[in-house]
Amino acid sequence: MSSSTDHGRPDPDATVALAPDGRSVSDRGDTVCVIGAGASGLAALKNLREHGFGVDCYERETGVGGAWNWRHDRSPVYASTHLISSRPFTQFPDFPMPDDWPDYPHHGQLLSYFERYADHFDLRSHIWFGTEVIRVEPVAGDRWDVTTRSTGGYGPERTSRYAAVVIANGHNWSPKLPAYEGLEQFRGEIMHASSYKDATQVRGKRVLVVGGGNTGCDIAVEAAQQASQCWHSTRRGYWYTPKYLLGRPADQVNDGLLAWRVPLAVRRWLHRLVLRLTVGDLTRFGLPRPDHKVYETHPIVNSQLVHYVGHGRIAPVPDVARFHGSAVELTDGQQIEPELVVFATGYLPRFEFLDPSLLGDDGAQGQPRLWLNAFAPGHPTLAVVGLVQSDSGLFPLSHWQAVLFARLLRQRVERPERAAAFAAQVTAGAGQRYAGRVVSSSRHVFEVGHTEYLRAVQRALDELEAA
Secondary structure, eight states, rough: OOOGGGGOOOOOTTTTOOOOOOOOEOOOOOOOOEEOOOHHHHHHHHHHHHOOOOOEEEEESSOGGGGGOOOOOTOOOOTOBBBBOOHHHHHHHBOOOTTTSSSSSSSSHHHHHHHHHHHTTTTTTGGGETTEEEEEETTTTTEEEEEEEEEEEEEEEEEOOOOOOOOOOOSSSSOOOOOOBBBGGSEEEEEEEEEEESGGGGGTTTEEEEEHHHHHHHHHHHHHHSSEEEEEOOSSBBBBEEEETTTEHHHHHHHHHHHHHHHHHHHHHHHHHHHHHHHOOGGGTTTOOOOOTTTTTEEESSSSSHHHHHHSEEEEEEEEEESSSSSSEEESSSSESSSSSOOOOOOOOOTTTTTGGGOOOOTTTSOOBTTTTTOTTTTEEEESSSSSSSSSSSSHHHHHHHHHHHHHHHHHHHHHHHHHHHHHHHHHTOOBBBBBSOOGGGGGGTTHHHHHHHHHHHHHHHTTTHH
């Protein structure tokens, strides 16, 4: 295998080819392209390098960290953001976080963790900072033409040809905004949670937070402390899990049950019992009763929401029906008059540089049809890393996705019959889910149970490398 040139920069003497439209293309040989230098991109870069591949990583921002670098334009992180998965279940398997860090580290600690990861494995020299990918196109021989330019559209475009591509640009940066009657005429302030950065934005205001996910709950809690009034609008009831259960981080308790293969029905019963003993019946606070079973939605991990609801600082309200000039009408007919509406309504995955049909997303709905949430039928040298929403930490899953792809690329050379069998699995298993039954919504398209998912990845590794 060839390797990257010094500092990850294309070799000026590289072979020059022509794209179908006549553009000149710098042929990078067996080098792999990684798009994004966030958590998943760094994991892909590091593991591909360890497997002997040359790698060029393109990052549109000026530093590593992706979503966890709140200086980046597209970062959804706000000042008070902490992990909702605990440290042992979030760290990379081969690069532990410091033992003296808290159970739920702050986003600033996460950024320092990624910076140390990049330095420890000497990754920065292979990253093109301030460079955005604007086009990725398949060419003959399962190779890819990747066109880049300086972030913001400055300077000339450059096209390079790669043996493989890893997409790791994240899926929490393109806001999903709801459509409501009268929204355009509303005279109050409107923002998406992606624009929320600190509590000064809600201080002293009458605030309506729309959305019952973890971000919506966090912002509602901050508004409870800083706003003059806070309403929290949700479409359904949720199971609000405290960050600690039985004296341990909640995900560690759940993982222990999974490790012992406790049946789902028993885990649900235990979860409801613990919530009944610690939190009680949430309907007495005005919160709606959940319309689904425990584990059928992404976990809402928040110890403070119920506290502030119980103290009257957060008023739970139903979904928004429509907007008026200065008021918001709710589905129960109630009207409220917020000065600020924060839509914590999630994000849509976007791969602006790639034809959506290449990932099986023929309707461009942001719902790729992949195997293991990573591999696209018909494209054995393309992988998406980090396109999962887990009931625990993401980084270990991204690590093992990257390991699997690196070993697949190796087998394409050393044991092509194994790579062909893997490709058949991708075609047969595209769209397979790893989360059991979950609520049908765009928010849960990429939902996985981390134990079930990692077992599936391990089976794929074992079959790929079987004697």
